[in-house]
Amino acid sequence: MKKMIKSTSLIAMLIFATSVNAQKSSYDIVKNAASIDDFSTLVTAVKAAELVDVLQSKGPFTVFAPTNDAFGKLPKETLSNLLKPENKTTLQKVLTYHVVKGNLMASDVLTAVKKNGGKLKVETVSGDSFTVTTKNDSAVIMDAKGNTSTIIKTDVKSSNGVIHVIDTVILP
Numbered sequence: 729m730k731k732m733i734k735s736t737s738l739i740a741m742l743i744f745a746t747s748v749n750a751q752k753s754s755y756d757i758v759k760n761a762a763s764i765d766d767f768s769t770l771v772t773a774v775k776a777a778e779l780v781d782v783l784q785s786k787g788p789f790t791v792f793a794p795t796n797d798a799f800g801k802l803p804k805e806t807l808s809n810l811l812k813p814e815n816k817t818t819l820q821k822v823l824t825y826h827v828v829k830g831n832l833m834a835s836d837v838l839t840a841v842k843k844n845g846g847k848l849k850v851e852t853v854s855g856d857s858f859t860v861t862t863k864n865d866s867a868v869i870m871d872a873k874g875n876t877s878t879i880i881k882t883d884v885k886s887s888n889g890v891i892h893v894i895d896t897v898i899l900p
Contacts, residue, residue: 753885756784757791760886769799769807776811777819787888788831789853792869792879794897801896824854825871825900831889834882838867856900871898 758780761767770793774780783789799807810819828850841848841860848860859870867879877896884891 754887756888757787757789757886757891758783760884760891761791761793766795766797767793769796770794773799773811773819773823776813777816777823779820779823783827783888785888788829789889790828790830790832791889791891792826792828792877792894792898793891794826794877794894795880798877798894798896821854821900822897825852825856825858825898826894827853829853833890834867834879834892838862841867852900854900858898869894869898872900875899 755763758771758774761774762771774783783791809815810822837848837860841862846861849857850860851857856872858872861868861870863878867882869877869879871877875896875898877894877898879892880895881893884893
């Protein structure tokens with residue numbers, strides 16, 4: 729049974745990776761995200777925060793993009809409250825915490841982590857920062873609250889930057 733669960737998980741990861749890899753580098757970040765079913769919550773949030781134009785601009789940007797499952801880890805009332813028009817400023821702060829200026833490819837990030845003694849502080853568009861480390865051959869983000877998120881897919885190229893897929897929403 730464990731072997732079947734493990735195989736099923738591996739197949740699901742491969743299907744997700746294939747769907748992400750199928751995206752086109754000619755698409756901007758928003759169009760790329762919108763073309764991936766597993767980013768539907770993120771796209772809804774970007775629209776509610778009125779950040780579409782920003783993320784379609786020239787950039788370049790690096791987006792650490794939470795999946796639908798990542799948003800699902802938040803308490804339901806948290807997500808529904810963030811999506812309310814009166815909380816647009818807070819939602820913008822949370823979403824821009826996932827965006828970094830520049831085109832940071834995974835190899836560049838990992839090289840910088842190694843050069844900095846295993847930790848790299850990253851400044852976000854929101855003006856806050858998070859820390860990238862490695863654990864068990866995976867890149868891990870520690871947010872300002874001490875929560876962690878694993879980068880599960882890297883280097884989804886877009887015309888105005890790159891997307892790295894994360895498994896947990898990070899918070900400023």
